[in-house]
Amino acid sequence: MNFDFSDDQRLLQEAVRTMLAETSTSQAVREVLEGRASHCDTVWRNLIGMGAATAAIPEQYGGAGLGYLELCLVAEEAGRHLAAVPLCSSIYLAAETLLRAGSEAQKQHWLPRIASGELIATAALGSRERYRAGTPLGFDGETLSGSSPALVDGGSAGLAVLRAGNELVLVELDGKGVSRRPLPTLDPTRPLAELHFDRTPAERLPASGAAAVASRVHDGAAVLLAFEQVGGAARILQQTRDYSLERQAFGRRIGSFQALKHKMADIYTAIELARVHAYYGAWALSSDAPELPRAAAAARVAATRAYVFAAEEGIELHGGIGFTWEMDCHLHYRRARHLGQLIGSEHAWRARLADTLIEEAA
Incomplete structure (x- = not known):
C-alpha cells in the first residue's frame, strides 16, 4: 500500500517550491524581519494566485477546492522557505473557523475576500484570552469589549474571529473602538499585535459549542x-x-x-x-x-x-x-x-x- 501523496499533489508541491525559491528569498524575509513590511506581499499574492493558499477552501467560497492534503504540502514548502505570509492566521485559523462555525451568509461574504487575498484575517480561539490588565473579552450580542493579547498578524488583519466566553464572534478591525499595539516577538517575520476593543460592533458566529x-x-x-x-x-x-x-x-x-x-x-x-x-x-x-x-x-x-x-x-x-x-x-x-x-x-x-x-x- 502506498502511503505517499499522489503525483498531482507532488506536482503542486514542486510548483510552490519553485515559486518560493524565487520569491521567498533571504532578502525578502529580512525586509519583514526588519519591519519594512508586515508580510511578503509578492509571496502572498503568488500563493493566492496559484490557488495554493486556498487549497482547502471550497470553490463556492472562492477557494481552489482541492483539499487538506494539498494544503499540507503547501505548508511544508512555506516552512522550508521561511515564507513571511499570513498563512496560519488567515487560512489555518480564521478561514477554517468561518467554514465550521459561520452562517452561509457570513461564509459567502467573508471567505471569497480571504481567498482572493483582498483581506487578511486572524483568529484567537483560546478559552482564556486576557489583556495584560486582566480584562477579558466580553460580547453583549452586538458589541465586543476587552482585549486579545497576542493576535498573529493582528497589526495588518482587517478581520478577526475571536472567542468571547462561550461564543465565537466576528469583528472588523477597521471599525470604531479598535486599537492595536505591536508586540515584540522573537520572530518578527510572523508579527504579533495586542488588540483592544471598546464597544466595537461585532456579530456572533451561529454554530453552537465554541x-x-x-x-x-x-x-x-x-x-x-x-x-x-x-x-x-x-x-x-x-x-x-x-x-x-x-x-x-x-x-x-x-x-x-x-x-x-x-x-x-x-x-x-x-x-x-x-x-x-x-x-x-x-x-x-x-x-x-x-x-x-x-x-x-x-x-x-x-x-x-x-x-x-x-x-x-x-x-x-x-x-x-x-x-x-x-x-x-x-x-x-x-x-x-x-x-x-x-x-x-x-x-x-x-x-x-x-x-x-x-x-x-x-
Missing part, C-alpha cells in the same frame, strides 16, 4: 504547522550538510568528521519521525477521522521538537559563522521557537496527547 469548534480548528492547525516545522527542519539540515561539504578545517572538509556526521544523523532521525506523525495527521485531517485529536497532538509534539533541535544544532554545526546576523541560521531558530508557541506550547500538546491516550485506554 469549545468544540476551537478544538477542531486547533487540531487542523496543529497538523498544518507540523508540516511547516518539518519543512523548516529539512531546510536547515540541507543547508548544514551543504556547508559541511564546503568548509574545511585541518585540511579536511568538516563533513568528514564523525562527530558532525552523528549530529546530522540525529537531526535527520528527528525529522523523519516528525514526518511520519505529520503524515498520519494529514490523513486524519483530510478524512475527518476520529483519531484526529491524537494524531494532531503527536504531530505537534514531534515536529516542534524536531524543528527546534534542527535549528539549534544547525547553528552549532555552522561554527562561529552560524551565530552571525548575515547567516540565515537565526531565521530558522526564530521561526522554530515561534511556531512552537502558536496555538499552545509543546508541553500543552504533550499533555493533550496523554489525555487522549488515557481516554482511549479507559
Whole structure:
C-alpha cells in the first residue's frame, strides 16, 4: 500500500517550491524581519494566485477546492522557505473557523475576500484570552469589549474571529473602538499585535459549542504547522550538510568528521519521525477521522521538537559563522521557537496527547 501523496499533489508541491525559491528569498524575509513590511506581499499574492493558499477552501467560497492534503504540502514548502505570509492566521485559523462555525451568509461574504487575498484575517480561539490588565473579552450580542493579547498578524488583519466566553464572534478591525499595539516577538517575520476593543460592533458566529469548534480548528492547525516545522527542519539540515561539504578545517572538509556526521544523523532521525506523525495527521485531517485529536497532538509534539533541535544544532554545526546576523541560521531558530508557541506550547500538546491516550485506554 502506498502511503505517499499522489503525483498531482507532488506536482503542486514542486510548483510552490519553485515559486518560493524565487520569491521567498533571504532578502525578502529580512525586509519583514526588519519591519519594512508586515508580510511578503509578492509571496502572498503568488500563493493566492496559484490557488495554493486556498487549497482547502471550497470553490463556492472562492477557494481552489482541492483539499487538506494539498494544503499540507503547501505548508511544508512555506516552512522550508521561511515564507513571511499570513498563512496560519488567515487560512489555518480564521478561514477554517468561518467554514465550521459561520452562517452561509457570513461564509459567502467573508471567505471569497480571504481567498482572493483582498483581506487578511486572524483568529484567537483560546478559552482564556486576557489583556495584560486582566480584562477579558466580553460580547453583549452586538458589541465586543476587552482585549486579545497576542493576535498573529493582528497589526495588518482587517478581520478577526475571536472567542468571547462561550461564543465565537466576528469583528472588523477597521471599525470604531479598535486599537492595536505591536508586540515584540522573537520572530518578527510572523508579527504579533495586542488588540483592544471598546464597544466595537461585532456579530456572533451561529454554530453552537465554541469549545468544540476551537478544538477542531486547533487540531487542523496543529497538523498544518507540523508540516511547516518539518519543512523548516529539512531546510536547515540541507543547508548544514551543504556547508559541511564546503568548509574545511585541518585540511579536511568538516563533513568528514564523525562527530558532525552523528549530529546530522540525529537531526535527520528527528525529522523523519516528525514526518511520519505529520503524515498520519494529514490523513486524519483530510478524512475527518476520529483519531484526529491524537494524531494532531503527536504531530505537534514531534515536529516542534524536531524543528527546534534542527535549528539549534544547525547553528552549532555552522561554527562561529552560524551565530552571525548575515547567516540565515537565526531565521530558522526564530521561526522554530515561534511556531512552537502558536496555538499552545509543546508541553500543552504533550499533555493533550496523554489525555487522549488515557481516554482511549479507559
